Amino acid sequence: xxxxxxxRDPQLARGIAAQIARRVTRPxxxxxxxxxxxxxxxxxxxxxxxxxxxRLVHGPGxxxxxxxxETIDKAIALAGHSDVTLxxxxxxxRVPGSRTDLFxxxxxxxxxxxxxxxxxxxxxxxxxxxxxxxxxxxxxxTTAPAHALTVQQAAREKLHNFSLLASHVLVxxxxxxxLESPRNxxxxxxxxxxxxxxxxxxxxxxxxKDFRVPIVVGGFEPADLLEAIRMLVVQxxxxxxxxxxxxxxxxNRFGNLIAQRAMQEVFEVCDRKWRGIGPISGSGxxxxxxxxxxxxxxxxxxxxxxxxxxxxxxxxxxxxGLKAPxxxxxxxxxxxxxxxxxxxxxxxxxxxxxxxxxxRHDVLCAK
Amino acid sequence: xxxxxxxMGRVQFGGISSLVSLxxxxxxxxxxxxxxxxxxxISRLDTEEAERTFRLLEEIGLLEAEGLxxxxxxxxx
Numbered sequence: 039x040x041x042x043x044x045x046r047d048p049q050l051a052r053g054i055a056a057q058i059a060r061r062v063t064r065p066x067x068x069x070x071x072x073x074x075x076x077x078x079x080x081x082x083x084x085x086x087x088x089x090x091x092x093r094l095v096h097g098p099g100x101x102x103x104x105x106x107x108e109t110i111d112k113a114i115a116l117a118g119h120s121d122v123t124l125x126x127x128x129x130x131x132r133v134p135g136s137r138t139d140l141f142x143x144x145x146x147x148x149x150x151x152x153x154x155x156x157x158x159x160x161x162x163x164x165x166x167x168x169x170x171x172x173x174x175x176x177x178x179x180t181t182a183p184a185h186a187l188t189v190q191q192a193a194r195e196k197l198h199n200f201s202l203l204a205s206h207v208l209v210x211x212x213x214x215x216x217l218e219s220p221r222n223x224x225x226x227x228x229x230x231x232x233x234x235x236x237x238x239x240x241x242x243x244x245x246x247k248d249f250r251v252p253i254v255v256g257g258f259e260p261a262d263l264l265e266a267i268r269m270l271v272v273q274x275x276x277x278x279x280x281x282x283x284x285x286x287x288x289x290n291r292f293g294n295l296i297a298q299r300a301m302q303e304v305f306e307v308c309d310r311k312w313r314g315i316g317p318i319s320g321s322g323x324x325x326x327x328x329x330x331x332x333x334x335x336x337x338x339x340x341x342x343x344x345x346x347x348x349x350x351x352x353x354x355x356x357x358x359g360l361k362a363p364x365x366x367x368x369x370x371x372x373x374x375x376x377x378x379x380x381x382x383x384x385x386x387x388x389x390x391x392x393x394x395x396x397x398r399h400d401v402l403c404a405k
Numbered sequence: 406x407x408x409x410x411x412x413m414g415r416v417q418f419g420g421i422s423s424l425v426s427l428x429x430x431x432x433x434x435x436x437x438x439x440x441x442x443x444x445x446x447i448s449r450l451d452t453e454e455a456e457r458t459f460r461l462l463e464e465i466g467l468l469e470a471e472g473l474x475x476x477x478x479x480x481x482x
Contacts, residue, residue: 041438041455042419050462057465127443155444157426177443184445187428191411235440235448261462268465287455288440288448297429297447 041287045259046082054264055087058271065091066274067223068267069216069359071209072230073100073387074258080392082260084267092267095223095359096392098212099230101177102129102385103357104312107345109205110135113174116203116338117148123166125159126174128152132375132384136345156188163192163200172334175202180232182206182323183297186304189325189332201334204325207310209233210241211321217249221360226270228256228263231285236301238293242281250279257285304329313347313381314354353380356389363390370398416441 044050070076076096079085085094098104114135117124124140131141131152144150149169153159156173163171175185185202192200209230216222229242234255242253252273256266266284273280283289301323310322325333334340347354350368355361363369363382373379375391382388412427416439423441427433430446438455439446 041450041452044459045462054462054465157444180442180447183429183447184426184443187411187426187445232440232442232447265458265462265465284458286458287450287452294429294447296431300429 042259045257045261047261051082051084051087051260051264054261054268055084055089058092058264058268059089061268061271061275062089062091063275065093066225066271067093067095068226068228068270069095069097069224070228070230070256070263071097071099071213072228072233072258073103073385073389073392074232075099075228075230075256075263076389077387077392077395078258078260078263080389080396083396084260084263087264088267092271094267095362096356096389097216097227097359098312098315098357099178099209099233100357100382100385100387100389101181101207102127102133103353103381103388104207104314105130105133105176105205105381106311106313107136107347108311108342109203110139111137111343111345112335112340113172113203114138114140114143115340116172116334117143117150119170119338121168121170123149123151123162123169123171124174125151125153125162125171127154127176129385129387130174130176132378133381134348134378134384156185157191160188160192160197160200163197164195167199169199170337171200172338173200173202175204176206178207178209178230178233179237179301180230180235182305183236183294183300186300189304189329190300192332193329198331201332201337202325203334203340204305204323205310206305206323207312208307208321208323210245211318212312212315213242213245214248215315215318215321216358217245217251219358221358224251224359226251226274227253228266228270229253229281231255231257231262231289234283234285234289234293236294236297238291239281239283239289240291246279246281252279253281255281255283255285255289257288312357314357348379351380353382353390356382363393364397366390370394414439414446416446 305323
């Protein structure tokens with residue numbers, strides 16, 4: 039496919055990797071935030087193409103993984119209502135809640151449906167006026183505008199049986215928390231190209247300045263990521279800490295202003311708990327009061343409960359880039375995508391799932 | 406095409422064709438390349454930037470490929 043295949047050329051990839059090797063003089067730890075980029079890196083073995091001085095650690099950019107356990111329990115509880123149709127992205131179904139998951143709820147007779155777009159959830163609500171349709175709306179800044187437009191459309195169509203269980207998160211506050219942590223070892227970041235397609239990179243300029251850390255907005259194909267890594271290495275070796283844009287074919291400094299406006303009209307910034315990381319102030323989006331009629335938390339008067347993670351799961355450290363998935367004793371033995379202990383093993387953007395898909399044989403052989 | 410007040414467009418994804426909302430990229434025209442996320446186009450690819458990035462990458466890649474050839478043909482004595 040055009041603008042995709044050429045960025046997967048192995049010759050090109052080896053060339054950029056060789057440039058990185060020529061440029062690097064010291065060890066550097068780099069983090070990609072986005073789970074989509076994690077999968078590209080592991081799938082194409084990009085970490086193995088790099089010189090040994092470059093260490094890649096994976097960040098918290100998997101929306102399914104950071105959705106709080108409590109919110110998953112709320113979705114499962116809602117799915118248990120006989121008049122509710124719970125609509126979700128497919129990744130959420132196997133994510134373990136505190137006792138069960140949506141997949142088992144569905145097997146037990148709950149009306150749980152998988153869609154690829156919030157517009158499909160809206161259509162279900164139009165077609166089945168007798169059902170209360172709740173859309174489990176999770177995601178980063180990339181996804182929030184789509185959910186905002188869907189809510190606006192539901193309002194225009196005066197739908198009374200459609201609501202969102204919304205759990206949106208924002209990337210820059212999470213990067214700030216990682217950088218403020220005394221355990222932080224990340225020296226350069228690949229910023230998520232799709233989030234920046236919507237938001238631009240102005241927020242990242244503040245982070246680069248405050249923490250003197252270089253940030254490169256990167257794309258999703260192997261050559262994109264290698265080039266982003268090369269740009270970070272050049273900055274680090276030259277002692278610069280700026281925001282640069284590798285993904286210029288989709289991202290500009292200001293982002294998609296129409297998408298930002300839709301987000302602001304429907305959502306407001308709130309504090310949000312991240313699964314595995316904890317509460318981060320100003321890191322979430324919730325529906326504005328004007329849209330309370332579309333807010334499942336309000337419509338169904340849902341309450342927060344305190345719940346515990348399974349003790350064996352190390353996903354908290356994986357999501358902060360402190361440990362690799364393969365350092366987990368349960369990896370590919372007691373924890374697999376079929377029977378996950380934690381969310382990163384389930385999601386198509388989860389770091390544990392990436393290692394399970396592409397690396398588990400190496401790990402099991404080594405064990 | 407209009408649907409419930411939204412501008413929709415048919416997009417080909419390497420063999421699969423799907424109807425997506427163009428509300429976030431009103432400038433999109435037939436023949437454009439768009440980035441699609443959960444049923445919404447979120448950007449129109451800048452083809453000039455895409456070509457420029459690729460040429461840059463190719464230059465880096467080729468530069469090194471020549472270097473590799475030299476290595477391949479040299480021998481340890």
